[in-house]
Amino acid sequence: MTGKVDTRQAILDRAAELLQERGFNAFSYKDISTHLGIKNAAVHYHFPTKSDLGAALMRRYRERFDAWVAELEVRHANDPVKRLDGYLSVPLSYLRNGRKVCPIGVVEAEFDTIPEAMRDETRAFDARSRAWLAEVLEEGRASGIFRFDGSAADKALLITAALQGALQVARAGGVRLFFVALRQIKRDLGVAASVPTG
Amino acid sequence: MTGKVDTRQAILDRAAELLQERGFNAFSYKDISTHLGIKNAAVHYHFPTKSDLGAALMRRYRERFDAWVAELEVRHANDPVKRLDGYLSVPLSYLRNGRKVCPIGVVEAEFDTIPEAMRDETRAFDARSRAWLAEVLEEGRASGIFRFDGSAADKALLITAALQGALQVARAGGVRLFFVALRQIKRDLGVAASVPTG
DNA sequence: GTCTATAACGTGATAGAC
DNA sequence: GTCTATCACGTTATAGAC
Numbered sequence: 001m002t003g004k005v006d007t008r009q010a011i012l013d014r015a016a017e018l019l020q021e022r023g024f025n026a027f028s029y030k031d032i033s034t035h036l037g038i039k040n041a042a043v044h045y046h047f048p049t050k051s052d053l054g055a056a057l058m059r060r061y062r063e064r065f066d067a068w069v070a071e072l073e074v075r076h077a078n079d080p081v082k083r084l085d086g087y088l089s090v091p092l093s094y095l096r097n098g099r100k101v102c103p104i105g106v107v108e109a110e111f112d113t114i115p116e117a118m119r120d121e122t123r124a125f126d127a128r129s130r131a132w133l134a135e136v137l138e139e140g141r142a143s144g145i146f147r148f149d150g151s152a153a154d155k156a157l158l159i160t161a162a163l164q165g166a167l168q169v170a171r172a173g174g175v176r177l178f179f180v181a182l183r184q185i186k187r188d189l190g191v192a193a194s195v196p197t198g
Numbered sequence: 199m200t201g202k203v204d205t206r207q208a209i210l211d212r213a214a215e216l217l218q219e220r221g222f223n224a225f226s227y228k229d230i231s232t233h234l235g236i237k238n239a240a241v242h243y244h245f246p247t248k249s250d251l252g253a254a255l256m257r258r259y260r261e262r263f264d265a266w267v268a269e270l271e272v273r274h275a276n277d278p279v280k281r282l283d284g285y286l287s288v289p290l291s292y293l294r295n296g297r298k299v300c301p302i303g304v305v306e307a308e309f310d311t312i313p314e315a316m317r318d319e320t321r322a323f324d325a326r327s328r329a330w331l332a333e334v335l336e337e338g339r340a341s342g343i344f345r346f347d348g349s350a351a352d353k354a355l356l357i358t359a360a361l362q363g364a365l366q367v368a369r370a371g372g373v374r375l376f377f378v379a380l381r382q383i384k385r386d387l388g389v390a391a392s393v394p395t396g
Numbered sequence: 397g398t399c400t401a402t403a404a405c406g407t408g409a410t411a412g413a414c
Numbered sequence: 415g416t417c418t419a420t421c422a423c424g425t426t427a428t429a430g431a432c
Contacts, residue, residue, distance in 0.1 A: 007398095022311050023311065025221065026308060026311040028425060028426080029425080029426070029427090039400080040427090042397070042398050044427065045398070048427080049426080049427075050425095050426070101306070104367075107370075109299055109366055110220070110307075112220055112369075113221065119370065123370050126367065126371060149386070154381065157364070157367070158360055158382040158383065160363070161362075161363030161366075161367050161379050162356055162360035163363070164363035165303065165364075165366075166355070168302075168307055168309075169306065169324065171306045171310075172305075172306050172321050173325065177355060180352050180355055184352045184353060184355065184356040187352075188356070205416095226406075226408080228406085236417090237418080238409090239417070240416050240417075242408080242410080246409085248407095248408065248409095
């Protein structure tokens, strides 16, 4: 009802963009405040330290992922291909929205330099995301839709690592490389590429 | 003959460690100079700007890779499995030597914040590395040793992206995850894991 | 909840002596 | 080739007015 948007959320929105575009160490409170038309100190009011900001940011990623999963389960509860495509559409949206990379990947690349609270939230998000994909893969294999050797957990790890890496590689080598990786992932699962490939 | 080691090389050695441990933006000239027991200004003598340092660093990675390939070709010219294992031993050494990540991955994560000269060298290194792996995969498939669908270039891209991502994931989730990814990569190629798996 | 003002610090970089 | 000394700047963070 108020024309005013929630500043706290707006800060996190901008921080998320900056994280995935530049990394945690390469953006500042001023980058955020300028973008919102406020001052440096106002951001500190909402997040006293950068550690607070970073941890809240990763926590929100995880919460949103959980909400996204819950919604997807309702719509495509019994369709492994649709669930997989839903999962793959996340990094795809990162790529299309300014060649952003996976937040987990950036944070892990800077892991030894970021606040401990942020690392904890990252671990939680990472494990959650991988576990859900493993579930999808297992069901798809049981249905005879996916084909792969080894455990679903192992295969899920490989796929998430590849997606994370492919988003990064696309920065240096061009977006086409991400689509190639995506296609190969599906090929290796024995399914045709149904997500746009370029 | 002189007891003195080449300072320029020592700087690059330390910079390489710091890059793979902390990222390009999170280390300083002082981190390097202190480690070598010299002063900040001495480092600037060898590399006037950080851009110079970063570009020289990535160039050296590529040159060393080329030399490494040349040596490996002599020893294992006709053994795709040994050549693949050689390739996989590189990220493995990163992992074991202090949970370092792939230099290409870190740089790509920070891509929009690093000097253009450094980006150019990164692109060159990345393309070189992937092209060589594709060659190995193609020969291995022709010999009936590897099994995979799609082009060797596509498969090479997927594998390099996965290795890059897996090194990062191992930071948050533990080194075991890298070995799991490694095993799955080989499984998907239809070969048994011959590199230590944990 | 946002502002002004400022503190305290680390950074990349340079000048000039040795 | 390395040193001392210093500069200009950006950063996180805080105090206190409004």
